[in-house]
Amino acid sequence: xxxxxxxxxxxxxxxxxxxxxxxxxxxxxxxxxxxxxxxxxxxxxxxxxxxxxxxxxxxxxxxxxxxxxxxxxxxxxxxxxxxxxxxxxxxxxxxxxxxxxxxxxxxxxxxxxxxxxxxxxxxxxxxxxxxxxxxxxxxxxxxxxxxxxxxxxxxxxxxxxxxxxxxxxxxxxxxxxxxxxxxxxxxxxxxxxxxxxxxxxxxxxxxxxxxxxxxxxxxxxxxxxxxxxxxxxxxxxxxxxxxxxxxxxxxxxxxxxxxxxxxxxxxxxxxxxxxxxxxxxxxxxxxxxxxxxxxxxxxxxxxxxxxxxxxxxxxxxxxxxxxxxxxxxxxxxxxxxxxxxxxxxxxxxxxxxxxxxxxxxxxxxxxxxxxxxxxxxxxxxxxxxxxxxxxxxxxxxxxxxxxxxxxxxxxxxxxxxxxxxxxxxxxxxxxxxxxxxxxxxxxxxxxxxxxxxxxxxxxxxxxxxxxxxxxxxxxxxxxxxxxxxxxxxxxxxxxxxx
Ligand code: SF4
Numbered sequence: 001x002x003x004x005x006x007x008x009x010x011x012x013x014x015x016x017x018x019x020x021x022x023x024x025x026x027x028x029x030x031x032x033x034x035x036x037x038x039x040x041x042x043x044x045x046x047x048x049x050x051x052x053x054x055x056x057x058x059x060x061x062x063x064x065x066x067x068x069x070x071x072x073x074x075x076x077x078x079x080x081x082x083x084x085x086x087x088x089x090x091x092x093x094x095x096x097x098x099x100x101x102x103x104x105x106x107x108x109x110x111x112x113x114x115x116x117x118x119x120x121x122x123x124x125x126x127x128x129x130x131x132x133x134x135x136x137x138x139x140x141x142x143x144x145x146x147x148x149x150x151x152x153x154x155x156x157x158x159x160x161x162x163x164x165x166x167x168x169x170x171x172x173x174x175x176x177x178x179x180x181x182x183x184x185x186x187x188x189x190x191x192x193x194x195x196x197x198x199x200x201x202x203x204x205x206x207x208x209x210x211x212x213x214x215x216x217x218x219x220x221x222x223x224x225x226x227x228x229x230x231x232x233x234x235x236x237x238x239x240x241x242x243x244x245x246x247x248x249x250x251x252x253x254x255x256x257x258x259x260x261x262x263x264x265x266x267x268x269x270x271x272x273x274x275x276x277x278x279x280x281x282x283x284x285x286x287x288x289x290x291x292x293x294x295x296x297x298x299x300x301x302x303x304x305x306x307x308x309x310x311x312x313x314x315x316x317x318x319x320x321x322x323x324x325x326x327x328x329x330x331x332x333x334x335x336x337x338x339x340x341x342x343x344x345x346x347x348x349x350x351x352x353x354x355x356x357x358x359x360x361x362x363x364x365x366x367x368x369x370x371x372x373x374x375x376x377x378x379x380x381x382x383x384x385x386x387x388x389x390x391x392x393x394x395x396x397x398x399x400x401x402x403x404x405x406x407x408x409x410x411x412x413x414x415x416x417x418x419x420x421x422x423x424x425x426x427x428x429x430x431x432x433x434x435x436x437x438x439x440x441x442x443x444x445x446x447x448x449x450x451x452x453x454x455x456x457x458x459x460x461x462x463x464x465x466x467x468x469x470x471x472x473x474x475x476x477x478x479x480x481x482x483x484x485x486x487x488x489x490x491x492x493x494x495x496x497x498x
Pocket of ligand 1: 389
């Protein structure tokens, strides 16, 4: 059996009964005494992979909407004593919310009778989101597997049980339970022990650390607000954290007020952006990664020698835009068709450069195609793909064979994060990108006993920790580091903030 599911009443059990053959529903009856007996009997007769308690409940928070699902992260008794902490709440709630259900994470308090009026207020004062009569009794049993609690709000402090509105509230609560049932089954199917292989290196690179520190120091030195042109690095969490400190992210310089301080992102800018900023008298702090700046220098070196230049990269990426703006007439090459269509004035004077965050295999493929058409083509002295990109891809490749699934932490607009997903996939392993632990779909984890985890160069390390903590809600997790290299690269901060 995969899931042992407790529900107090027949109509709740009926709402929760899916078509999953490995779910067994136990109807406890109402109240803690009956719930205790049912839990003790079930513990003797069943060996489930996961246990859940579900049903309707009374909402305690003012303004609650009937039909809201409360996923418990804690269960307390009526004295406020903690009966159980439930680490699976975050993942379960995120998966319920992703189905369009209204979900809140909160504390469930269990009482031995129906409560009204002031008594409800007293329970709310304990920090509880909803009240029931059975959960604490069921969780008093020491279950040796992951446990989850979902309660659907049927009535609220404003419209209590037995009022006319409660009938409608009850229907909404049962509908919410019906929608939650398949997710509970997925959660149970994903439960079990697993191993997490941690790719090393992963997460922040030297260029990203420098860029983030540059914004923080700019805020300290020049005061908020400090404007940042484009995302300082391509990660939603980094941007949100800096916004709380006073950074204002803009798309273009015309959104920056006269006299303000503006930081250029790690991806670099074209000379026209620099001259616009200078002409407007803006205080500029340049957080361009030195490895991107190196590519810009190569452009100018080749252009100074009269070469026609092609840039291997992705259209629309901030770094590509900045590099293309360094000189007129640079042609962007994204695939073999672009190589075929390339018009060259003098095949003896052709040079290529690349975006820093591509996959080396993709670059060699396109450089090969260019060299076959234009044998005299020249490239940079040292490869443009940066050390951090190469190391993270190498680390993923090294562990992909041993994984059932690889989860890459990072935001969708991060180029190097997207490449990590591609590298794992090309190595024959299922791979997914998650912005944080809330993006982990329970369906992915069914049968995933070994999960590889890495993070793009712009993703904060704490997100990897959070992902592993969320996985612990599904069962014991053994973590193994799989480091292929140790990085100790540092870039000095821009002069303005040193
Ligand atoms: Fe610099 Fe590479 Fe990091 Fe981009 S990924 S910021 S190029 S070190």
